[in-house]
Amino acid sequence: MAATRRKAKSAAAPTADDLKAFYHDMLLIRRFEEKAGQLYGMGLIGGFCHLYIGQEAVVVGLQALAKPGDSVITSYRDHGHMLATGMDPKGVMAELTGRRDGYSRGKGGSMHMFSKEKGFYGGHGIVGAQVPLGTGLGFAHKYRGDDGVCFVYLGDGAINQGQVYESFNMAALWKLPVVYVIENNKYGMGTSVERASATKDLSKRGESFAIAGLAINGMDVIAVKTDAEDAVDRARSGEGPAVLELKTYRYRGHSMSDPAKYRSKEEVSKMRSENDPIDHLRQKLIADGILDEAALKEIDKEIKATVTEAAEYAQNSPEPDPAELYTDVLLDA
Amino acid sequence: MPVQILMPALSPTMTEGKLARWLKAEGDAIAAGDVICEIETDKATMEFEAVDEGTLGKIVVPEGTENVAVNSLIGVLLEEGEEASAMDGMDTAGGPSQDVTATAPAKPAEPARAAVAPDSPLQAGGDAEAGLQEEKQYDSFTKLSVREALRDAMAEEMRANGDVFLLGEEVGQYQGAYKVSQGLLDEFGEKRVIDTPITEMGFTGLATGAAFSGLRPIVEFMTFNFAMQAIDHILNSAAKTLYMSGGQMGCPIVFRGSNGAASRVAAQHSQCYASWYAHCPGLKVVSPWSAADAKGLLKAAIRDPNPVVFLENEMLYGQTFDVPDDPDFVLPIGKAKIERAGSDVTIVAFSRMVAVALEAAATLAEQGIEAEVINLRTIRPLDTATIIRSVQKTNRCVSVEEGWPFAGIGSEIGMTIMEQAFDWLDAPVARVCGVDVPMPYAANLEKLALPTPEGVVEAAKGVCYK
DSSP states (O other): OOOOOOOOSSOOOOOHHHHHHHHHHHHHHHHHHHHHHHHHHTTSSOSOOOOOTTOHHHHHHHHTTOOTTOEEEEOSOOHHHHHHTTOOHHHHHHHHTTOTTSTTTTSSOTTOOOBTTTTEEEEOOSTTTHHHHHHHHHHHHHHHTOOOOEEEEEETTGGGSHHHHHHHHHHHHTTOOEEEEEEEOSEETTEEHHHHOSSOOGGGTTGGGTOOEEEEETTOHHHHHHHHHHHHHHHHTTSOOEEEEEEOOOSSOSSTTOOOTTSOHHHHHHHHHHHOHHHHHHHHHHHTTSSOHHHHHHHHHHHHHHHHHHHHHHHHSOOOOGGGGGTTSSOOO | OOEEEEOOOOSTTOSEEEEEEESSOTTOEEOTTOEEEEEEOSSOEEEEEOSSOEEEEEEOSOTTEEEEETTBEEEEEEOTTOOGGGGTTOOOSOSBOSOOSSOOOOOOOOOOOOSSOTTSTTSTTTTHHHHHSOOOOOSOEEEEEHHHHHHHHHHHHHHHOTTEEEEETTSSTTOOTTSTTTTHHHHHHHHHEEEOOSOHHHHHHHHHHHHHTTOEEEEEEEETTGGGGGHHIIIIIIITHHHHTTTOOOOOOEEEEEOBOOSSOOGGGOBOOHHHHHTOTTOEEEOOOSHHHHHHHHHHHHHOSSOEEEEEOGGGTTOEEEEEOOTTOOOOTTOOEEEEOOSSEEEEEOTTHHHHHHHHHHHHHHTTOOEEEEEOOEEETTOHHHHHHHHHHHSOEEEEOSSOSTTOHHHHHHHHHHHHHGGGOSSOOEEEOOOSSOOOSSHHHHHHHSOOHHHHHHHHHHHTTO
8 A cells, every 4th residue: 555645535524413522522621631730730730740732622533533442542641632532530630639539549640541441541651652552552453353443642752753663664564453643733842843853744754654644734623533534444444554643732831840932922822812723613613503602601611610520529539548559569460 | 709829839849939920910801821920930930821710809929029839829810790899808918828729738648668568579578478388299291491391381371362472573484583482373373473573662562552451462572682672661661550550551461582691692692681670560570490490480471460571591492301291380470499408508590590500509519518509480579488498597698690790689689688587697698690791702701701600619618618
């Protein structure tokens, strides 16, 4: 199969219900992350905390293509992916605060959370490590013949790690059902793609391995779902992996302690005011007569309540029992 | 109700900072995401964004104030429709906030005093019972090479469980770089005996991901020297994820291959990794000597629900030993074997060094010194009970390993004996190790760099003051 760059052939347009769900899911991530930033500021969340604000359309659009039994894996900027795979905001927030009701019982934190039940395999703190791990999840789907696909999310920073190409090679060689989603938010911490990558069109990074690539507007949830559909279908049907470059933007710093001096305020505010994925969808929902202001306000209210509840839960859950220090090192043989 | 704006923590280590500048004035409308003030931390000047929308009701801490403690009240935000009078009765005097909805996390509980878990085999007396159980006896044996024993172990486990598969370089069509996987491709096919490209980091990560999903990969490294390219996945991915996931994510995987010096392959191909992997919680580390060790322990490793690093030795692959015929033969991980009983000095060794120790013991016997030789079989969890019981009998100990002395397995054994059997010692524990240099190529220098029976005899006589 030659490397090609083609648009989805006959992707179904999202229905009104799809659009409502997209709006809900993106707004939940946005509000959840804002609350996480607030709790970090209050000292309730420690260590590193990487927020997903601005990139919501990527994971919400992609996960709309997932089926039960599929797997998802990503880096440390992972809160949005957890919410998009249906993990409970309370358990995620309680892990952020390091409490016993968190998904990892307080032992993983922001960067290390998992839910086998939801097919979410982390949350990995080493840049690029999730790429061969996710390729292995794809390998397992093929080994079992379970029709599953692994969605492997990586950033524009990770794309220059050698293990990414080792993974591309094996995935193409063995036709593994893996969709590599490069979330290009323009900066790997403080270094722009222009300063880090010899070639800037990241959608072409699979070409040496004959993996088809496609660049997608990651600020438009409808485009994400529609344009990615063909690649996901082909991976699922045994045609092998795909590389998708999702052009997106993070509004906040790399982590909470990043003063973001490597880009101008104008750049950030222009992106926020002109390209915000949630604002755009909100306008479309109104323009198409799917939801009116009152209905949208109702969704806002519901999400605010969900996030407030998660934050309270995360503050009221006790710290792990000291005995937990010693558990979960090894399983009993 | 008005929203309290608190001094934020803007880095993992920040406890206080300077309120450099207010960008909003009292009475200004604020939208979520607006920058309301700038805060200087010890590292940088950060912008502080509003989370809620409303009107800035009051500035409590004026700009230019230094040393503002994290979580103290710096301003008040009025929500939609609220008047300034809503702030009446609020304590807006500044200083540490007393009445915020969030409570700071409780002080951490007492710091742990023990460096290892109370029930860890590393802890004094731990695992004593398991360590002292007698090994099952067998009555029928077949002579097998270590190579054949490893192959048979894999074949038997692959027959028993369809989730077990082997991958690595040259394991399939080539029949194994050292012929360990001979015949497996013919029996199990390409789906389960997988030739990989030369891509250690990639295939180790891939196998680890497959193990997260519940499959049981056996990863063959042509030698453990090449696993250095993959050590991030062995530690950061395979060993730590169970803990980081609060017990959700098991990783049943075996990393196996030849370890240590072979013959004349020089520095980059002649290194013992026992102490590297044994350092890490979340891994089990096994290093067999005989063919029976190899078969029984590899079967146990494949069945184990945890990541197991299985350190073989190329020089042993062709050596033959008696292996029990019992189809259920399996050896427990974490249990050492006394290969030779003796009363005068304990010699502890693993892998190829067991043969060196046994040869030394034979020489010592001729000189009237009876050495007890312990074959560790497992490095982590270390069978300290067997070592301690032996030292309590002999009162002297020599550790033998191919690896370098600094922070080696011998260091751990010496420390363990000091902690648990200090009063029984009649001499300091001695170590015989590989010489503290990269492995040389020249035949004479290579020989000088590795432990020899003569060196072990000398060390044993030394601790016996003879």
